[in-house]
Amino acid sequence: MATRPLQRLLTEDLSVATAGAALFAESLRAQAVPVAEAAWQPPLPGTERDLAVVLADARRQEANRLAFERMTAAGAELIDVRPAHQALGLEKGTFLHAGPPVEFDRASGPLRGALIGALLFEGLAETPEEAEARLARxxxxxxxxxxxxxxxxxxxxxxxxxxxxYELRDDVHGNRSWCSLNEGLGKVLRYGAYGPEVIDRLHWMNSVLGPLLHQAVRARVDADGPIDIKAIIAQMLQMGDEGHNRNRAGSLMLLRELLPTLITADAPASDIAEAVRFSGANEHFFLNLGMPASKLATLAAHGIPGSSVVTTMARNGTDFGIRVSGTGDEWFTGPAQTPEGLFLGSYGPDDANPDIGDSAITETAGIGGFAMAAAPAIVRFVGGDVPFALRATQTMYEITVGEHPVYQVPILEFRGTPTGIDVAAVARTGILPQINTGMAGRVAGVGQVGAGLVNPPEECFTGALAALARAARIG
Amino acid sequence: MATRPLQRLLTEDLSVATAGAALFAESLRAQAVPVAEAAWQPPLPGTERDLAVVLADARRQEANRLAFERMTAAGAELIDVRPAHQALGLEKGTFLHAGPPVEFDRASGPLRGALIGALLFEGLAETPEEAEARLARxxxxxxxxxxxxxxxxxxxxxxxxxxxxYELRDDVHGNRSWCSLNEGLGKVLRYGAYGPEVIDRLHWMNSVLGPLLHQAVRARVDADGPIDIKAIIAQMLQMGDEGHNRNRAGSLMLLRELLPTLITADAPASDIAEAVRFSGANEHFFLNLGMPASKLATLAAHGIPGSSVVTTMARNGTDFGIRVSGTGDEWFTGPAQTPEGLFLGSYGPDDANPDIGDSAITETAGIGGFAMAAAPAIVRFVGGDVPFALRATQTMYEITVGEHPVYQVPILEFRGTPTGIDVAAVARTGILPQINTGMAGRVAGVGQVGAGLVNPPEECFTGALAALARAARIG
Structure with missing residues (x-):
């Protein structure tokens, strides 16, 4: 019999419920007494006092319910595609990056490489050496x-x-979120590569792809309204994607939505054909829509006093950082772990950089690693086996507030994905969120070396728990 | 413990293997003796003598191995789109239909409706009444x-x-197969509707869609070679499709393959946009490619003396017919059963026609109902529940020759789909092939009323077994 969380057991008609050591349960079962075992593990070391305070916070249950409700009610519609200086008011010389704040001298290889490439792309340096020197200064x-x-x-x-x-809107809560356009796999800027082919591709994306997508999305919005990204996520989970490292069906559905206005855009036929070919060939095309959709969900859940729900998980390749609904904009960080998984070509574990990217926002919103049961084929890309994929989702129910009403897993009889990570549940069970991820080469310029599985460091959660406990004592 | 076929048990390291009544196994298990139960059911009534002869046929095992090898090795590439008079040399006044041969006076409502529509479409009648009278005469x-x-x-x-x-080619065995273009769902000819909107759509498909697809496929073949339909089937099984009533991922992948040459075809931009819209909106677009691909697989396995592998399952709405590799072109028929499932709008079981269509060629080739474990979300379309979908695939291993080397089910840890129905295994176990299917209204002109689950009648298999036994006696 599989172990089950205690709170669920208590609502069932049982003879005996046991927790902890299996011996007692086995002995009962041998005597033909019905037994249900509750999963029980010791809390994260050193969290007992904070845990007691946070669990006793009278606001917490209602605050978490509200966070879950907002997170799952949030909409996500693609409404525009435009340059960052326009969309975000991003000033010349400002560069955004994944994860919590980091200074250049602590930046990992792939982040350094991507920043070097971005300076070259923006014309702020002529050579990689000049770019690096400028960044260092x-x-x-x-x-x-x-x-x-x-x-x-x-x-x-x-x-x-x-x-x-991409510019996405959550009409329910009045929020917006943004994400860059996907460059494909291999030698690409986001994996830290900055060679001429990387910069050339970025220029083509800026001069051809971006303006074409802008035209297509605007025409689509005018004709049929915005593209419902949340609906595509719900569908892709029924089509073997989990939305982080498997986006095949999502990418095809997005392409189908964009096509009618893309192929009739006012542009040279060869540009349109190349944009269709580039987008159609990219199985991760949709990731850059699923991420801001997930950001809109978690953003809606942020800022609720007393809530222990995680609203950001992000990594810069050096630090893993989380932010929590009830503790405002403070980051709780720990050292990013190195994923284990499958490697491209002749790359191996020594080539991999520690965990990097904002893409763990998918897990924060209840998809990605949390929805791996919906995507058993992903184990061929990130490692593990099919039982692991099923177990990953099932285990995440132990540390989440609820089951997503829209994102469902067919093989689990359409059970909603585990959604809304509860810092207190992580601390109490010691179960860390399951993330699947691409792996960047640790040396700037290399690009992607593989894909794998990783967890956040415990420090993020013990730090957040301590802050929640401080707030509860004051609050 | 799940029951397992006896032949597999015999290769394992067991203490006791049991078959039939469960009491013996339970009693052993209570005494802590390891037990594996073999699935055992009585053979189909009246088949004992024929079964003994067929199972003793010395040619059978090798013939079935060869049939399986050919079936799974067959290729399926889309090489052209052209009119039936050209592709098949179909003469004016000749109408092909699904299933085994049938006279018009025994034809079911949907077949009558589709034939009426086809006469109107071909200009052989002015009104439905005139068409029906002509067909009757x-x-x-x-x-x-x-x-x-x-x-x-x-x-x-x-x-x-x-x-x-569509014209598909199997280069391995030098065969070709053909299938019509998909019209979408609802009021369409193939479901027996023949109203003006049906005939108008057929004219548009003939004057715009067909010629455009012809251009697109030919240009694609010239530039990059034919479209590999078998590879798409392998992929769609990893994306929640089973290839009979769920073709969502397959349709999107086909669209992606066709797009580059479709959007650059020499035709008015509005025609291209409409063809893309029509194809993109149709989640069953791929069915009409998966079917001839399955036909190529089963065709390759046909005509092997001594083989008891089924190479055709097809229904005309009145009769269900099968053909078998070792018995040539003879049809073995029985009354088509009425599917059970889910209905559209206010339709109910009384509105449904018995089982109809050549689409059971998918199950004959190891996908469709045989691959439902790969497509748990299909239960929302055809009825049943998720455990049923898993069980359907697992049960079909009992009556098939082998596991498909290319078509795999991720959730079953990438096990190949059960492929190559063995008439002798069906007769011995009494397990009938699992088919999922659309449901046509039983009255001509109505169109689709739902989708559901159905089995062939036993008579097909007892008849085929008798013929195999006769052939074995002759030797």
Missing amino acids: GDGVTLEPCHHRDAVGPMAGVISPSMWL | GDGVTLEPCHHRDAVGPMAGVISPSMWL
Whole structure:
């Protein structure tokens, strides 16, 4: 019999419920007494006192219910595609990046590489060496997390003022979020590559793809209204995607939505054909829509006093950082872990950089690693096996507030995905969120080396729990 | 413990294997003796003698191995789209239909409706009444099964000389197969509707869609070679489709393959936009490619003396017919059963026609109902529940020769789909093939009323077994 969380057991008609050591349950079962075992693990070390305070916070249950309700009610519609200087008011010399704040001297290889590439792309340096020197001096360059502008970026997540962004809107809560356009896989900026082919592709994306997508999305909005990204996520979970490292069906559905106005855009036929080919060939095309959709969900849940629900998980390749609904804009960080998984070509574990990217916003919103049961084929990309994929989703129910009413997993008989990570539940169970992720080469310029599985460091959650306990004592 | 086929048990390290009544196994298990139960059911009534002869046929095992090898090795590439009079040499007045041969006076409502529509479409009658009278008199009208021309048609499956067909090629065995273009759902010819909107759509498909697809496919073949339909089927099984009543991912992947040459075709931009819109809106677009691909697989396995592998399952709405590799072109028929499932709008069980269509060729080739474990979300379309979908696939292993090396089910840890129905295994176990299907209204002109689950009648298999036994006695 599978173990089940205690609170669920208490609503069932049982003879005996046991927790902890299995011996007692086994002995009962041998005597033909019906037994249900509750999953029980010791809390994260050193969290007992904070846990007691947070669990006793009278506001918490209602605050978490509200956070879950807002997170799952949030809409996500694609309404525009436009450059970052316009969409975010991003000033020349300002560069957004994934994860919590970091200075250039602590930046990981792939983030350094992406920043070098972005300076070259913006014309702020002529050579990689000049770009790196300028970044090291901080000469006319400002670094800032994407999340501080309600934007998200996969992997290094670098957004510079000239780059075009998807703009998504949550009409329910009146929020907006943004994400860059996906460059494809391999040698790409977000994985830290900055060679001429990377910069050339970025220029083509800026001069051809961005303006074409802008035309297509605007025409689509005028004719049939915005593209419902949340509805595509719900569908893709029924089509073997989990929305973080498997976006095949989502990318095809997005393409189908964009096509009618893309192929009739006012542009040279060869540009349109190339944009269709580029987008159609990219199985991760949709990731950059699923991420801001997830950001809109978590943004809606942010800022509720007493709530222990995680509203950001993000990594810059050096630190893993989380933010929590009830503790405002404070980051709780710990050292980013190195994923384990499958490697491209001759790359191996020694080539991998620690965990990087804002894409863990998908897990924060109840998809990605939390929805792996919907996407068993993903184990061929990130490692693990099919039972692991099923177990990953099932385990995440232990640390989340509820089951998503719209995002469902067919193989689990349409059970909603585990949504709304509860810092207190993580601390109490010691179960860390399951993330799947791309792996960047640790040396600037290399690009992608593989994909794998990773968890946040415990420090994020013990830190957040301590802050929640402080707030509860004051509050 | 799940029951397992006896032959598999015998290769394992067991203490006791049991078959039949569960009491013996339970009693052993209570004494802590490891037990594996073999699935055992009595053979189909009256088949004992024929079964003994067929199972003793020395050619059978090797013949079935060869049939399985050919079935799974067959290729399926889309190489052209052209009219039936050209592709099949179909003569004016000849109408192909689904299933085994049938005279008009025994034809079901949806087949009558589709034939009426096809006569109107071909200009052989001015009104439905005139068309029906002409069909009843057999005046200048010849009916013939699609399968007799190596073609397949979903539901009524009517193909008339002017209709455009997909042309697929199996390069491994040098075969070709054809299928009509999909009209979408609801009031459509293949479900027996023949109103003006149905005939108008057919004219548009003939004057715009067919020629455009012809251009697109030919240009694609010239530039990048044919479209690999078998590869799309392999992928769609990893994306929640089973290839019979769920073709969402397959349709999107086909669209992606066709797009680059479709949007650059030499035709008015409005025609191209409408063709893209029509194709993109149709979640069953791919069915008409998956069916001829399945036909190519089963065709390759046909005609092997001594083989008891089923190479055709097809229904005309009155009779269900099968053909078997070792018994040549003879049909073995029984009364088509009425599916049970989910209904559209206010339709109910009384509105449904018995099982109809060549689409059971998908199950014959190891997908469709046999691959439902890959597509748990299909239960929302055809009825049943998720455990049923898993069980359906797992049960089909009991009556098939092997596991498909290319078509795999991720949730079953990438196990190949059960492929190659063995008439002897069906007779021995009494397990009938699991088919999922659209449901046509039983009255001509109504169109689709739902979708559901159905099995072939036993008579097909007892008849085929008797013929195999006769052939074995002759030797």
